Amino acid sequence: MDDLLQEFIAETRETLEALSTEVVAWEAAPDDRARLDAIFRFVHTVKGSCGFLDLPRLLRLSHAAEDTLCEVRDGKRRPDRFLVDAVLAIIDRIGELVEAIDAGLPLTDEGEDELIAALAPGASVAQAMTPLAAAAIAQGRAPLRSVRLNVDLLDRMMSGMSDMVLVRNELIRRLRDLDLDPAVEGALERLSASVADMRDAVTRTRMQKIETLFSPLPRIVRDTAAAVGKAVTLSVDGADVELDREMIEVMRDPLVHLVRNAIDHGIEPPAERRRAGKRESGRLHVAARQSGNQIVIEIIDDGRGIDTERLIAKLAGSGQRSEAELRRLTARQQCELVFAPGLSSRDVATEISGRGVGMDVVRAAIDQIGGRITLDNKPGRGLRIAVQVPLTLSIVSTIVVRAGEHRFAISRQTIGEIVRARGANFRIDQLGDIRIAQIRDRRLPVVDLCAVLGVEPRPDAAGKMMVVVGIGAGDFAVAVDEVLDTEELVVKPAAPAVMATGLFAGQTLPDTGQPMLMLDCAGVAHAAGLTFADAMDRELAAEAEAVEEPGIAALLFDDLDGRRRVIPLAVIDRIERIRAGSLQRSTGRIWLAIDGRVLPVVATADDAVDRVTTVLRLTDGMVELAYAIDDAVDIVMLPELAASAAEFGPSGGIVLLEGEQVEQVDPLWLFQRHAHAVAPAMGKAVAARPTCLLADGGTGWMRTFLRPMLEQAGYRAVERLAEDERPALVLAQAEDSSAVVPGGRTPVVRLRASVADTGDGSIYRYDREGVLQAVRQAVGK
Numbered sequence: 209m210d211d212l213l214q215e216f217i218a219e220t221r222e223t224l225e226a227l228s229t230e231v232v233a234w235e236a237a238p239d240d241r242a243r244l245d246a247i248f249r250f251v252h253t254v255k256g257s258c259g260f261l262d263l264p265r266l267l268r269l270s271h272a273a274e275d276t277l278c279e280v281r282d283g284k285r286r287p288d289r290f291l292v293d294a295v296l297a298i299i300d301r302i303g304e305l306v307e308a309i310d311a312g313l314p315l316t317d318e319g320e321d322e323l324i325a326a327l328a329p330g331a332s333v334a335q336a337m338t339p340l341a342a343a344a345i346a347q348g349r350a351p352l353r354s355v356r357l358n359v360d361l362l363d364r365m366m367s368g369m370s371d372m373v374l375v376r377n378e379l380i381r382r383l384r385d386l387d388l389d390p391a392v393e394g395a396l397e398r399l400s401a402s403v404a405d406m407r408d409a410v411t412r413t414r415m416q417k418i419e420t421l422f423s424p425l426p427r428i429v430r431d432t433a434a435a436v437g438k439a440v441t442l443s444v445d446g447a448d449v450e451l452d453r454e455m456i457e458v459m460r461d462p463l464v465h466l467v468r469n470a471i472d473h474g475i476e477p478p479a480e481r482r483r484a485g486k487r488e489s490g491r492l493h494v495a496a497r498q499s500g501n502q503i504v505i506e507i508i509d510d511g512r513g514i515d516t517e518r519l520i521a522k523l524a525g526s527g528q529r530s531e532a533e534l535r536r537l538t539a540r541q542q543c544e545l546v547f548a549p550g551l552s553s554r555d556v557a558t559e560i561s562g563r564g565v566g567m568d569v570v571r572a573a574i575d576q577i578g579g580r581i582t583l584d585n586k587p588g589r590g591l592r593i594a595v596q597v598p599l600t601l602s603i604v605s606t607i608v609v610r611a612g613e614h615r616f617a618i619s620r621q622t623i624g625e626i627v628r629a630r631g632a633n634f635r636i637d638q639l640g641d642i643r644i645a646q647i648r649d650r651r652l653p654v655v656d657l658c659a660v661l662g663v664e665p666r667p668d669a670a671g672k673m674m675v676v677v678g679i680g681a682g683d684f685a686v687a688v689d690e691v692l693d694t695e696e697l698v699v700k701p702a703a704p705a706v707m708a709t710g711l712f713a714g715q716t717l718p719d720t721g722q723p724m725l726m727l728d729c730a731g732v733a734h735a736a737g738l739t740f741a742d743a744m745d746r747e748l749a750a751e752a753e754a755v756e757e758p759g760i761a762a763l764l765f766d767d768l769d770g771r772r773r774v775i776p777l778a779v780i781d782r783i784e785r786i787r788a789g790s791l792q793r794s795t796g797r798i799w800l801a802i803d804g805r806v807l808p809v810v811a812t813a814d815d816a817v818d819r820v821t822t823v824l825r826l827t828d829g830m831v832e833l834a835y836a837i838d839d840a841v842d843i844v845m846l847p848e849l850a851a852s853a854a855e856f857g858p859s860g861g862i863v864l865l866e867g868e869q870v871e872q873v874d875p876l877w878l879f880q881r882h883a884h885a886v887a888p889a890m891g892k893a894v895a896a897r898p899t900c901l902l903a904d905g906g907t908g909w910m911r912t913f914l915r916p917m918l919e920q921a922g923y924r925a926v927e928r929l930a931e932d933e934r935p936a937l938v939l940a941q942a943e944d945s946s947a948v949v950p951g952g953r954t955p956v957v958r959l960r961a962s963v964a965d966t967g968d969g970s971i972y973r974y975d976r977e978g979v980l981q982a983v984r985q986a987v988g989k
Contacts, residue, residue: 216257217310223250224303231296238287247295248277254302265317266305272324273298285329294326362414369410370698376403377695377718407696414454418496418503419447421456421463425494428464432471439478439489440471446496451503455597459505462570466507466593467494469567474511474591484588486510498621499679499730502579502596502713510590514583516542523548543583547571580707596728598714604699606726608718609675610690612663617697617716617726618686622677626691629672645674645685652676655736656687657727661711665689679730684738686729699726711735760846762872764865766838768813768820774846774863775873781825781832783840791817791836800834808882811836812858826878833882835873846872897924898936898987901954905944914939914959914979921980923987937986942970955986 227250234243251273258267273295279285301323308315376399383396422444433440451459475481475490482488493508516539523545524531534542549568574581579597586592606617607626627634627647635646636654643654654674658665666689674685695718701707702715702725710731716724761777784802791809792799798809798817807825810833811817817836824835844865852861853874858881860874900923902910915925929935935954942960959973960966971978 213261213309216261217306220254220257220302220306223253224299224306227299231292231299234287235289235292235296238292241281244277244280244287247299248274248281250299251277251302263305263309265320266302269298269301269305269320269324272327276327291327294323297323297326357413365410366414369407372403373407373696374698374717376400404696414452415450416453416456417447418449418451418456418505421451421459422447422494422496424464425467428467429471429492432468436472437477438471438475440475441489441491443491443493444495445493449496449498449503451496451597455503458573459595459597462573462595463494463505463507465567465570466595467492470507470509470511470591470593474509474513476512499596499619499713499728502598502728504730505595505597507593507595508590513587513589513591514543514546514585515587516545516585519545539585540583543585546583575704580710582710596713598699598701604726605694605696606716607675608692608695608724609657609673609686609688610666610692611657611661611688612665614661614663615692615722615724616657617695617699617724618675618677618729619713619726620694622679622729624676624678624683627674627676629674629687634674647674647676647685650683652683652685653738654685654687655732655738657732658687658689660732660735677729679733682738684733686732697724697726762844762846763824764841764844764870765824766841768811768816768836768838770838771812771871772841772868773871773873774844774865775824775826775835776846776875777843779826779828779875781827784823784825784834786821786823788819788821791820793817798836802834805832807832807834809834809836810878810882826875828875828879831879833878835878897922899924899926899929899933900983901929901935901938902927903938903940903944905941907941909941909973910939913973917976917980918983921983923983937983939983941973942966942968957982957986 227247230243230246234240234247237243251270255267255270255274258264258270276285276291276295280287280291285291301320305315380396380400383392388396425444426442429440429442470492471490475492476484476486478488481490491510493506495506495508497504497506520531520534520542523529524534528548534545537545547567547570571581574595574597579595581596582594584592584594604617605620607620607623608615608617610616625647629636629645633648637644637646643656645652645654672687672689673691674687675691676683676685697716697718699714699716702712706712706715706725711728712731713726713728716726718724762774763777763780763783764772764774767773786800786802790800790802791811792801798811798814800807800809800823809817809823811820816838820836822837822839824837826833826835847863847865853859856874856877858874858877860872860877862869863872864870900918902914902925904910910925911927918925926935937955937957939957939959942958957979958968958970959979960968960970961973963972971982973979
């Protein structure tokens with residue numbers, strides 16, 4: 209907002225200075241319509257900007273002046289000296305307020321009501337501002353720090369700067385092999401540094417944040433979605449990326465059209481999205497990133513994608529091309545039929561689409577500035593549109609590499625590191641058809657540049673060099689024959705046929721005089737068959753992961769033998785703290801007496817049982833065991849087994865937790881091996897336990913709060929019954945009148961959330977004794 213306010217102040221100052229002569233001329237000739245229109249446009253612009261920037265006093269003054277000037281323009285009022293004086297006073301006051309805002313000085317609204325009143329017929333202007341206030345503002349006004357220049361002048365500056373960089377590079381190359389005087393070498397270094405600083409300054413004069421291109425999108429998305437009856441969530445990324453101001457203006461209309469198209473054609477109506485298993489609100493992601501000398505703008509939606517069958521049918525029906533010819537096209541070429549002139553997938557024209565005008569115009573506008581547009585269609589899942597446009601005619605810092613006998617440039621901004629394909633920290637593995645480079649702790653796919661470009665590698669290359677590059681969606685390693693040098697180059701769009709390959713970002717002419725192409729790393733990755741998940745794919749994957757069935761929760765613990773193990777949480781009834789020495793050896797086993805029962809104990813180190821203070825009480829619902837441990841560490845989600853056990857035993861296999869190999873305890877083996885000593889007695893006890901059906905409507909409250917209390921009291925608590933099973937009683941929430949009572953004769957104990965007695969026989973759900981008493985009475989115990 210500060211940037212917008214400063215731009216408003218600068219534009220208002222500039223317009224006021226240009227308008228001063230117009231106002232005086234209008235005073236001399238009030239019937240001059242051209243000058244009246246100029247003054248009207250000024251106050252109208254100020255009014256619109258003030259409403260956006262929340263400047264109510266300026267808005268009030270400009271609105272009053274605009275209404276009066278409207279009456280003059282419509283012929284309802286004749287301008288006279290008093291009216292001209294009143295308008296001049298309003299314009300002067302606008303200028304004073306703007307200066308006060310810029311200087312950060314307070315300015316009272318004294319006299320502003322009189323200024324507005326003076327606009328009325330027959331009124332006169334009073335002096336609304338004291339000389340003292342005017343002097344204070346004049347003194348506090350900061351000197352102007354900006355100036356407006358013609359774009360052509362900036363182009364000439366940049367072209368001259370580009371030539372200066374090339375001359376500097378050539379001079380350095382020619383003097384590099386000479387025995388230079390230190391004074392000359394120092395002067396050359398200072399010249400090089402000055403040229404670099406000047407290059408950066410000149411380049412920045414035309415650059416503007418792409419935020420100005422993205423800022424209207426929320427309103428456009430809102431209005432378009434409302435017009436077609438859809439719900440759309442917009443996310444924007446990369447608003448800080450800078451682009452040439454002229455490129456921003458050229459891209460404004462194409463971007464708006466692509467966004468509106470995504471909402472109207474791509475994202476489905478809510479009912480259709482529900483049937484497809486999607487959430488009702490569609491998602492639209494707009495992002496910008498820099499790739500070498502290009503800016504990539506992505507428009508990604510999670511809609512239905514492009515229906516290529518419909519495009520083929522519409523195009524064949526129009527007689528432009530035969531259906532057989534269209535069927536022979538590749539999937540990518542069929543998607544690009546959407547750019548055919550006069551083609552629309554809509555049968556009925558609307559205010560937004562259906563007239564067959566748009567996508568061909570978008571492509572033409574992008575081609576005109578040396579850019580290109582690509583489509584990544586995922587039927588039923590969405591569409592990704594990538595628009596690549598040149599930054600500007602600018603100078604890019606590059607790394608020059610060799611592939612075979614050819615030289616290519618790679619933008620230094622995309623390069624993470626350069627390593628030689630050898631050494632202890634580097635290894636290449638073959639995974640199917642893909643080579644994977646292990647660089648320290650990173651695993652990256654490898655793309656051989658010679659193979660992608662179809663050139664012969666140099667036979668004398670002393671080992672490949674790996675250039676690790678990042679393209680926003682992911683990182684990969686480019687294998688080159690040699691890394692030659694770093695160089696600052698002027699990069700321009702190459703010939704259309706070269707740019708159409710998708711492998712190059714432009715061309716340059718280094719100081720050697722031999723033309724060189726600059727690689728588009730994203731295009732190289734695509735040509736090599738590498739695919740990375742885009743922002744929408746990552747969001748969908750995260751959402752799918754969030755709604756997936758939870759994995760197996762397990763307890764990570766330190767065992768008595770010093771090893772770290774995990775055991776599924778479902779078999780653990782509780783973690784029990786016991787007094788050291790509570791474990792006893794008898795009949796060749798270790799036993800624990802607890803809660804009036806004697807449980808067999810599993811211990812991995814018999815010599816450590818005397819110091820055990822923590823045991824896991826394991827149960828399968830009928831039989832209970834104890835497992836002696838050193839300490840509980842954490843609760844984790846079990847991944848798939850990295851390696852299964854070779855034979856049936858206490859270990860079910862190995863899992864990887866944060867890179868550490870952890871042994872998983874096999875509960876089946878534990879119960880098979882140790883439960884037979886107590887299974888008969890406990891089996892009878894469990895069979896005799898009355899079954900309580902917990903019918904809480906899926907809230908989970910009874911499972912968390914009620915079930916432990918009931919089982920501790922000797923009841924069996926379940927949330928669903930086996931086939932033909934009948935419970936001893938049903939526990940239900942008093943507020944839930946839909947609780948299912950099997951057979952209709954099973955006693956029901958209803959629990960209420962309110963402490964106050966409601967008179968319906970329900971029990972307060974946190975009255976432990978009252979609940980247990982009601983349960984005993986219901987089951988007759």
